[in-house]
Amino acid sequence: MLSIPASRPNAYTGSPLDRVSDRRDDADFVAAALADPASLIAPVWRAKSLLRGVESGAPEAVLLTREAAEAVLMTGGPWALLGLRNDGTAVFTVDCSAAEDPLPLLPEGYGSFHDLRAVAGLLPPGEASMLAHARGLMHWRTRHRFCGVCGQPCEPRSAGNAMSCTGCGAQHFPRTDPAVIMLVVDEDRVLLGHSTRFPNSTMYSTLAGFVEPGESLEEAVRREVHEETGVRVGEVFYHSSQPWPFPASIMLGFHAEALSQEITIDPAELRDARWFTRDEIRNPESAGFSLPRVDSIARRLIEDWLQGAPA
Ligand SMILES: [Zn+2]
Numbered sequence: 001m002l003s004i005p006a007s008r009p010n011a012y013t014g015s016p017l018d019r020v021s022d023r024r025d026d027a028d029f030v031a032a033a034l035a036d037p038a039s040l041i042a043p044v045w046r047a048k049s050l051l052r053g054v055e056s057g058a059p060e061a062v063l064l065t066r067e068a069a070e071a072v073l074m075t076g077g078p079w080a081l082l083g084l085r086n087d088g089t090a091v092f093t094v095d096c097s098a099a100e101d102p103l104p105l106l107p108e109g110y111g112s113f114h115d116l117r118a119v120a121g122l123l124p125p126g127e128a129s130m131l132a133h134a135r136g137l138m139h140w141r142t143r144h145r146f147c148g149v150c151g152q153p154c155e156p157r158s159a160g161n162a163m164s165c166t167g168c169g170a171q172h173f174p175r176t177d178p179a180v181i182m183l184v185v186d187e188d189r190v191l192l193g194h195s196t197r198f199p200n201s202t203m204y205s206t207l208a209g210f211v212e213p214g215e216s217l218e219e220a221v222r223r224e225v226h227e228e229t230g231v232r233v234g235e236v237f238y239h240s241s242q243p244w245p246f247p248a249s250i251m252l253g254f255h256a257e258a259l260s261q262e263i264t265i266d267p268a269e270l271r272d273a274r275w276f277t278r279d280e281i282r283n284p285e286s287a288g289f290s291l292p293r294v295d296s297i298a299r300r301l302i303e304d305w306l307q308g309a310p311a
Contacts, residue, residue, distance in 0.1 A: 002185055002255035004308040006240035010253075011120055011295040013243065015129035017083030017091055024081060024158040033081065033090035041069040042082065042093045042131060044138040045102040045113045047247070049131040052111030059119040061127040062111040063091065071105040072096045078141035080160025082133055092160075093134035095142055117246060121295035129243070136245025137161070140174040148172070177249045180220045181208040183301040184233060186258035186275060190305060191231060192289075193265070193273040204274070205292040206301055208251070221256050229273045230264030233257065239304065242297040253297045255305060281306055 023029050033039055040063035043050050050062040064072065073079070077095035084090055096102050102113055116135060120128040137160075144163055147154055152167025163172040183206045184191035192204035209224035211217060218236040225233045239253040265273050280287040281302060292298040 002235065002257055002305075003237045004239060004255055004304050006300065007304050007307065008300075010240055010242040010297050010300060012129050012132045012245075014126045015083070015133060016085055016126040017130055017133070018085075019083040020081070021161070024161050030081060030159045034092070036090065037066045039066055039090040039092060040064065040085075041066070041072065041079075042091060042134045043069065043072045043102070044093055044095050044097075044135050045099070046097045047115070047135060047139060048113035049116045049135060050106075050111050051114045051119065052109075054112075054114050054119055057122065059114070059122050060124055061131055064106070064110065068107050068110060069094070072102075075099050075105065078138060078156065078160060080137050080141065080156070082130065082137070091130070093138055095138040097142065121293070132243055132245050136176075136243075136248060137174060139245065139247045144172055144175075175248050176245075178211040178217070178220075179208055179244065179249045179251050180211060180217055180224060180254060181206050181251045181297055181301070182221045182225065182233075182236070182254040182256045183298075183305055184225055184229075184231060184256045184258050185305060186261055189275040189277050190281065190302065191225075191229060191258065191263075191273060192276055192302075193228060193270045194289075196267075196269065196271055200290065202288070202290045203292060204272075204276070204289045205296075206298040207273075208298075210249075211252075217252055217254070221254050225256065228266050228269045230260075230262060232259040234259045239301055240297065251297050253301050255301065278306065 042063055051059045052062050053059045075096040075098045079094040082091045082093055116131050147165035149170045150168040154163035154165050157164045193207050194204050207228050211220040221236045222233045225231050233256045235257040237255045242251045244251045263273050284291050
């Protein structure tokens with residue numbers, strides 16, 4: 001039985017914002033929030049987030065006041081309401097990618113733009129979630145300016161959280177592509193692969209892949225594992241999920257029961273795949289490999305199996 005509960009929340013979860021999706025179409029509410037000098041803005045520049053303290057190893061999100069964001073807002077990029085903080089303060093995001101160099105847009109001492117993924121594990125709780133939300137939403141807005149039905153320009157509605165076609169009236173909503181990520185278990189061993197895409201030569205991680213149209217999550221788990229390693233999978237148990245708006249996914253994590261053991265890798269996807277024993281997973285250095293990052297859902301699937309599975 002591989003139904004193993006998640007031991008703690010995943011990275012990029014726990015946003016401090018109430019998304020107030022029921023108020024996005026209230027034009028008076030949105031106009032008042034936009035005009036309120038107390039409202040805050042999380043800018044995104046070319047998929048990067050505004051942070052300070054990165055160099056000193058204590059990064060934190062920078063939210064601009066309306067006044068501090070004046071030049072950022074003047075770039076004319078898309079904006080959207082992210083939500084309200086506990087104290088009622090509205091938080092918006094704006095994309096200022098039109099600027100070649102965004103730093104002159106900011107007052108002195110307001111940080112600089114960084115890839116969120118590099119520092120997410122070091123941010124105060126909830127900040128990675130909020131910045132990932134901003135980044136994912138702005139990615140969608142900057143890449144869905146025209147209607148996929150008729151090709152005419154779209155205009156924003158719902159405080160920037162939807163697009164409406166000026167030609168045919170079609171409504172378009174932000175996309176989140178489901179991806180499955182799974183730890184395949186064969187009694188006391190687990191299946192990990194070394195992807196051709198991994199930057200580091202010793203890392204072995206869980207298998208993963210996108211869900212295709214018309215496919216259930218369980219079917220996607222079984223198909224991906226078989227395609228990449230030749231291993232047959234039976235029962236599939238949901239564990240937890242992790243937002244992954246890099247650019248537009250959510251990772252859906254599973255433990256999966258192996259029905260076969262022989263491995264035949266797909267060389268287009270993997271350089272290697274192996275069964276690792278419990279002892280090897282506990283001591284990866286002595287077994288000559290490394291595990292995925294501590295803040296990844298892959299690592300959580302592995303560690304929770306190690307802790308939670310019957311020995
Ligand atoms: Zn259209």
